[in-house]
Amino acid sequence: MDYVNIHTHKQGEGIYVLDISLGGNAAAGKLCSLGIHPMFVEQGVEIECLEEKAAAREIQAVGESGFDRNSGTDMEVQQRLFEKQVEISEKYTLPLIIHCVRAFPELIAVYKEKRPRQPWIIHGYDNNSDILARLLRHGFYISVGKKLVLPHSNIRQLLPLIPLEQLFIETDDSDLRIDTLYEEVAKLRGVSLDMLKERIYENFKKVFG
Numbered sequence: 001m002d003y004v005n006i007h008t009h010k011q012g013e014g015i016y017v018l019d020i021s022l023g024g025n026a027a028a029g030k031l032c033s034l035g036i037h038p039m040f041v042e043q044g045v046e047i048e049c050l051e052e053k054a055a056a057r058e059i060q061a062v063g064e065s066g067f068d069r070n071s072g073t074d075m076e077v078q079q080r081l082f083e084k085q086v087e088i089s090e091k092y093t094l095p096l097i098i099h100c101v102r103a104f105p106e107l108i109a110v111y112k113e114k115r116p117r118q119p120w121i122i123h124g125y126d127n128n129s130d131i132l133a134r135l136l137r138h139g140f141y142i143s144v145g146k147k148l149v150l151p152h153s154n155i156r157q158l159l160p161l162i163p164l165e166q167l168f169i170e171t172d173d174s175d176l177r178i179d180t181l182y183e184e185v186a187k188l189r190g191v192s193l194d195m196l197k198e199r200i201y202e203n204f205k206k207v208f209g
């Protein structure tokens, strides 16, 4: 059973979704995601170009996109761009990979308004338990990664609250190995590595078909 790395900016082994939003190219036979990162709106891809690539099936997911309150781009502009990306995700039936920093109420408001049919995956979740509960209730997938290895991170404490059916694991831009993160999750959850790999692979199949 392969490891699944749901969000990474680096080429790797096994199954991984390579995010090319901050550079790099889609490659045939590889899973790629492309979106407008809220921290780098100016440098990012144009929405028309994103739609062309989605229509041509050059990408297999939209994102990372979403909200970041630390961004120099206005929240209203971020919201407009995010909504367009939600529309592309829905129109071309591509899952959405979400970057969200200090803007979960805004994100959930868009979710409620758009009522998307595509899976929404929150990458690098490290917020509090109330927000986590709301996200889980709405059926979001939660992807955990580099924060997990920090002893005092929120996600390290909250991991047991995430049902395995809604969990993904990612390396993002870190140098951590995906197998190391799986081992950490298995340990914190008290499940075997094999079982964890199986369950995450099931989630992957459900989301990516």
Ligand SMILES: [Zn+2]
Residues within 6 Å of the ligand: 007, 008, 009, 019, 064, 172, 173
């Ligand atoms: Zn990333």
